[in-house]
Amino acid sequence: MTASTPIVVIGGTSGIGLATAELFSRSGTATIVVGRNREKLDQALRQLGPGARGDVADAADRASLDTLFAKLAPIGHLVIAASGGAGAGPFAAVAPEDLRRGFEAKFWVHFNSAQAALPHLAKDGSITFVSAASGRFANPGTAGLGAINAAIDRLVATLARELAPLRVNAVAPGVIDTPWWADKPAGLFDRESRKAPLARAGRADEVADAIAFLVRNRFVTGVVLDVDGGLHLT
Numbered sequence: 001m002t003a004s005t006p007i008v009v010i011g012g013t014s015g016i017g018l019a020t021a022e023l024f025s026r027s028g029t030a031t032i033v034v035g036r037n038r039e040k041l042d043q044a045l046r047q048l049g050p051g052a053r054g055d056v057a058d059a060a061d062r063a064s065l066d067t068l069f070a071k072l073a074p075i076g077h078l079v080i081a082a083s084g085g086a087g088a089g090p091f092a093a094v095a096p097e098d099l100r101r102g103f104e105a106k107f108w109v110h111f112n113s114a115q116a117a118l119p120h121l122a123k124d125g126s127i128t129f130v131s132a133a134s135g136r137f138a139n140p141g142t143a144g145l146g147a148i149n150a151a152i153d154r155l156v157a158t159l160a161r162e163l164a165p166l167r168v169n170a171v172a173p174g175v176i177d178t179p180w181w182a183d184k185p186a187g188l189f190d191r192e193s194r195k196a197p198l199a200r201a202g203r204a205d206e207v208a209d210a211i212a213f214l215v216r217n218r219f220v221t222g223v224v225l226d227v228d229g230g231l232h233l234t
């Protein structure tokens with residue numbers, strides 16, 4: 001990667017995306033972070049220092065993504081770490097409308113980000129999605145969330161063939177200690193953290209490490225990498 005072909009992190013102003021941006025920025029890669037909230041973006045840029053730039057955009061809005069990528073082009077690598085969240089709960093009770101919002105906020109945000117960036121990505125670059133362990137193992141209460149994340153994982157293998165030599169991968173995190181959990185019911189984070197064989201939550205920088213491997217290794221494509229303390233084995 002050169003300074004002229006930056007890495008763009010959609011959802012790079014918090015949690016896993018911010019840790020990923022920090023890792024690349026600290027190693028001298030031109031890094032651009034994107035989020036919807038201006039204050040969060042400014043705070044992230046203060047944390048990242050002078051190697052990073054940023055933009056406000058809502059990745060749920062395709063027109064705003066098209067404008068964004070036309071402005072940022074050319075791009076070396078794309079990481080999509082924007083969060084969703086809606087659609088959780090027992091199958092019998094989950095409201096279809098809630099799950100639809102979940103698909104809009106995560107599946108379509110990831111799909112649109114990848115498709116909008118495509119014309120501007122370096123041919124030997126990469127796309128890395130951030131899905132979730134819920135798409136990989138049978139955890140009661142997460143059928144809806146699992147469906148959203150499995151849909152993202154399903155893109156990976158097909159796109160890795162269809163878009164080659166561009167590489168396409170994903171990480172599937174387990175329970176990771178980020179602001180994503182801030183509005184969830186008390187005790188849920190601790191209970192879910194203990195389900196994995198490693199019996200603890202992961203750190204955002206541990207997921208960032210895995211993303212950096214997928215971005216940098218030029219012979220890895222079509223992979224969904226579990227970064228979950230073994231949660232997928234349960």
Ligand SMILES: NC(=O)c1ccc[n+]([C@@H]2O[C@H](COP(=O)([O-])OP(=O)(O)OC[C@H]3O[C@@H](n4cnc5c(N)ncnc54)[C@H](OP(=O)(O)O)[C@@H]3O)[C@@H](O)[C@H]2O)c1
Pocket residue numbers: 010011012013014015016017034035036037038040041057058059060081082083084085106109130131132133172173174175176177178179180181
């Ligand atoms: N934390 C976990 O335990 C966990 C587990 C499995 C999977 N994941 C997945 O990991 C990814 C990152 O999650 P996280 O834990 O790092 O969450 P986070 O700390 O809440 O960060 C989410 C980031 O996405 C941005 N974002 C959300 N919607 C966006 C949109 N429509 N357009 C542009 N930016 C958007 C947020 O900024 P703004 O709000 O300013 O837009 C923020 O920068 C998500 O896909 C999440 O589903 C997380």
